[in-house]
Amino acid sequence: MDYSINELEKEAIEIRKRTLEVIYNAGGGHTGGSMSLVDILTALYFSVMNIDPENMNDNKRDRFILSKGHSVEGYYAVLERRGFIDRALLDTYGKFNSDLTGHPTRKIKGIEVNSGALGHGLSVGVGMALASKRQNLGFNTYVLMGDGEHGEGSIMEAAASAGHYKLDNLVAIIDRNNLQISGRTEDVLAIEDLQKKYEANGWAVVNVDGHDMGALIDVFNSCPVEANKPTFIIANTIKGKGASFMENKAVWHHKVPTAEELELAIKELNERKEALYVK
Numbered sequence: 001m002d003y004s005i006n007e008l009e010k011e012a013i014e015i016r017k018r019t020l021e022v023i024y025n026a027g028g029g030h031t032g033g034s035m036s037l038v039d040i041l042t043a044l045y046f047s048v049m050n051i052d053p054e055n056m057n058d059n060k061r062d063r064f065i066l067s068k069g070h071s072v073e074g075y076y077a078v079l080e081r082r083g084f085i086d087r088a089l090l091d092t093y094g095k096f097n098s099d100l101t102g103h104p105t106r107k108i109k110g111i112e113v114n115s116g117a118l119g120h121g122l123s124v125g126v127g128m129a130l131a132s133k134r135q136n137l138g139f140n141t142y143v144l145m146g147d148g149e150h151g152e153g154s155i156m157e158a159a160a161s162a163g164h165y166k167l168d169n170l171v172a173i174i175d176r177n178n179l180q181i182s183g184r185t186e187d188v189l190a191i192e193d194l195q196k197k198y199e200a201n202g203w204a205v206v207n208v209d210g211h212d213m214g215a216l217i218d219v220f221n222s223c224p225v226e227a228n229k230p231t232f233i234i235a236n237t238i239k240g241k242g243a244s245f246m247e248n249k250a251v252w253h254h255k256v257p258t259a260e261e262l263e264l265a266i267k268e269l270n271e272r273k274e275a276l277y278v279k
Contacts, residue, residue, distance in 0.1 A: 067121020
């Protein structure tokens with residue numbers, strides 16, 4: 001799809017507004033992490049990935065896995081905006097008998113993997129990327145992980161496998177917002193030095209501002225960064241990005257906005273969008 005950076009930034013704002021609305025109406029959800037990943041998913045779904053909601057049977061389509069599946073509300077909002085699901089369906093989230101669960105489910109068009117058991121996504125992504133190589137299908141696989149998730153040892157096992165098989169059609173991204181449900185990642189269970197860990201396992205590593213749309217597009221379009229190496233993107237983000245009173249606060253990991261907070265957040269996001277029209 002042919003979107004300018006400015007248009008992508010506007011899409012991301014609308015997705016954040018919808019994410020907050022969905023969480024508020026459902027009375028539950030992972031607000032902070034859903035807000036921090038929006039720019040990454042907007043870049044992937046609206047500009048980078050070879051994917052078509054009208055042709056999900058194409059074996060050469062790119063694959064995406066939301067390994068940090070608890071941030072599904074932001075993911076659902078992206079899928080709605082991109083045309084995979086309709087508004088009426090997303091409005092059922094949190095309601096009895098809805099097909100939309102609190103983690104990604106393959107019942108929903110566009111979702112490749114049931115995810116959310118933390119630490120599994122990269123392993124599945126390695127399998128997909130390896131299948132693409134061995135069957136000469138040519139698709140890329142993208143896996144978005146959380147930083148708190150990196151306390152799971154299976155991630156480094158998968159990283160070692162990806163390096164061993166030289167999966168340069170695999171791109172892993174960490175939503176590095178530095179917070180998890182119980183506090184700062186480096187206080188709960190330190191995960192640094194991430195760059196050295198992945199490089200030691202045969203990956204090419206890139207650091208990027210996870211809210212700079214232009215930088216994200218440039219990095220994704222440069223993949224693979226090195227031939228015969230998977231790419232690991234450290235996307236430095238802010239938990240709760242888009243609503244100033246939510247930003248960088250662990251309490252918003254799983255906090256639902258009140259009516260007043262929702263109104264304030266939407267007001268801030270609308271102001272940010274208005275500012276984009278004068279660029």
